[in-house]
Amino acid sequence: MKKFNVKKFIEEKIRELKPILNGQKAISATSGGVDSTTATVLVHRVLRDKLKVIFIDDGLMRQDESQFVRDILKNLGIDLIILNKAKYFFKNLKGIIDPEEKRKKFRQTFYEVLGEAVKKYRAKFLIQGTIAADIIETKKGIKTQHNVLEQIGILPEKFGLKIIEPLKDLFKPQVRKVAKELGLPPSIYARMPFPGPGLATRIIGEVTPQKVEIIRKATKIVEEELKNIKKFQAFAVLFSDKATGLSKGKRSFGDIIAIRCVDSEDALRAKPSRINFNKLMRIQKRITTEIPSVVKVLYDITPKPPSTIEYV
Ligand code: XMP
Numbered sequence: 459m460k461k462f463n464v465k466k467f468i469e470e471k472i473r474e475l476k477p478i479l480n481g482q483k484a485i486s487a488t489s490g491g492v493d494s495t496t497a498t499v500l501v502h503r504v505l506r507d508k509l510k511v512i513f514i515d516d517g518l519m520r521q522d523e524s525q526f527v528r529d530i531l532k533n534l535g536i537d538l539i540i541l542n543k544a545k546y547f548f549k550n551l552k553g554i555i556d557p558e559e560k561r562k563k564f565r566q567t568f569y570e571v572l573g574e575a576v577k578k579y580r581a582k583f584l585i586q587g588t589i590a591a592d593i594i595e596t597k598k599g600i601k602t603q604h605n606v607l608e609q610i611g612i613l614p615e616k617f618g619l620k621i622i623e624p625l626k627d628l629f630k631p632q633v634r635k636v637a638k639e640l641g642l643p644p645s646i647y648a649r650m651p652f653p654g655p656g657l658a659t660r661i662i663g664e665v666t667p668q669k670v671e672i673i674r675k676a677t678k679i680v681e682e683e684l685k686n687i688k689k690f691q692a693f694a695v696l697f698s699d700k701a702t703g704l705s706k707g708k709r710s711f712g713d714i715i716a717i718r719c720v721d722s723e724d725a726l727r728a729k730p731s732r733i734n735f736n737k738l739m740r741i742q743k744r745i746t747t748e749i750p751s752v753v754k755v756l757y758d759i760t761p762k763p764p765s766t767i768e769y770v
Contacts, residue, residue, distance in 0.1 A: 464635045468500065471624050475504045484583035484622070485510045485576055488538070489654070490519070490527040493587030493625060495646050496637040500624050501585045502536050503640075510579045511536055514571050516564075517544025518656030518670060521678050526645075534641055543571050544667075551658065551665045555698075557770040560665065564655040565609070573610030576619060584610075588623040589633055591724070630724075650691045651725065659770040663698030672696055672749055676715050679744045689731050690722035694745070695758075695769045703753020712753030715745055719757075720767055728762040 484505055486498040490513070502509050511531065515524050528538040550567045554560045576584060586606065606621055607614050614620070625633055637647035653659045660673050676694035684692045697714040705712070717738070722728035742755040758765075 462632050462635065464632070464639045467628075467632075468503075468636060468639060471500060472504055475501065475622070475624065478622070479504055479508075479583060481505070481508060482582040483508050483510065483580060484585055485512065485579050485581035486585035487512050487514055487572055487575070488527060488531070488587075489513070489652075490523055490530075490646070490649075491587070491652055492630070492633055492637055492646060492649055493589050495527070495530070495587075495642060496633055496640065497585050497587040497624050498531075499534055499536065499640045499642060500636065501622065502534070509536075509585070510539060510575075510581065512539045512541055512575050514568065514575075515540055515542045515544055516547040516568065516571075516656060517667065518547065518564075518658045518665070520652070520657070520681075521674050530643060530646060533643075541571065541575065543567075546571070548665070548667055553664060555663050557659075560658055560770065561655055564658055568654070569606070569609035570611070573612055576610060576612060576617070582618060582620065584619060584621050586621055586623045587625060589625050590627055590629050593626060650689070653768060655770075659768045660693060661696045661698075662769055669696055672713060672751060673715075675749050676745050676752070679748065680717055680719075680741060683737065683741050683744070684719060684733070687719070687731065687733065687737075688721075689719050690725070690728060691767060692717075692719040692731070694718075701754045705750070705753070710753070713749075713751045714754045714756065715749075715752050716756045716758050716769070717741060718767070718769075720762070722762070722767070725767060726762075728767050730757075730759045730761060733757070 488494040488498045498511050513524055513527055524540050531538050547567050550563055554563055612619055634647045657670050657673050658665045661669050673696045680692055680694045695716045700711040701714050702709055703712045719731040720728040721731050738757055745755050746752050
């Protein structure tokens with residue numbers, strides 16, 4: 459394979475996009491992930507203030523995520539519009555237990571909110587952080603094939619809206635290089651994957667604000683403690699079942715949390731990381747102390763296959 463020339467890629471992409479975008483309004487929804495943030499910064503180089511950058515706060519993000527993304531973009535001269543939609547997402551997800559239904563409802567809600575924003579800002583282009591692996595996985599049926607315009611309820615003929623996917627020919631390591639070259643910090647370009655439906659995929663069963671609060675705290679602890687460990691992904695998962703524990707000398711039914719940390723190249727196969735036992739004990743100690751409702755902390759030792767990386 460030819461060596462990837464990151465500077466040349468950026469130059470050529472900007473040159474290619476200029477006449478297409480032609481100074482017209484575009485909208486980009488960034489989540490703070492590598493792909494969407496990189497696509498946003500790249501297109502901002504072409505459109506500047508004509509690009510509206512939104513962050514849909516679905517209430518399912520990691521702690522302080524909106525401020526984190528806002529500060530990073532601000533450093534690059536990009537304003538972030540934060541749409542607070544947490545209540546709406548929780549309302550729509552209420553009562554849903556089935557994982558596929560949960561993902562479907564999340565997607566519907568996300569595109570509904572995105573569609574409203576596209577209309578509000580009268581955007582002519584929608585910028586998407588799709589990368590080559592997404593397209594391959596969609597074709598192989600691993601990820602759901604979806605037509606974004608259809609999902610957001612917009613007829614292209616009526617709105618004249620077009621989708622722009624500036625990273626669609628790149629794989630993740632190349633996207634990380636582009637991110638770095640565009641001036642994004644390691645906290646973005648070296649960031650581990652985080653699923654679109656966010657913490658909703660880290661809660662087995664119904665998603666409620668209370669459960670999200672628990673898993674958000676546990677996620678922060680796991681990310682902090684495993685910050686310096688080489689891994690593909692590390693996170694916490696909240697079970698729907700409860701287990702007996704001891705609280706102030708009394709038996710009580712409490713929450714169960716699993717820690718998942720895996721090594722992988724491409725997320726298609728994964729192995730559990732061999733974390734030092736003292737490190738695991740420290741995570742356990744912090745979780746049960748900082749989140750008193752938790753009475754059990756487990757470490758997941760299952761590879762993919764037969765497991766998947768996520769639980770939902
Ligand atoms: P699984 O659980 O299928 O996950 O082994 C493989 C990789 O994909 C990520 N993942 C998602 N990413 N939207 C995303 O953007 C999703 O709905 C989604 N589900 C899983 C997962 O975190 C892992 O890196």
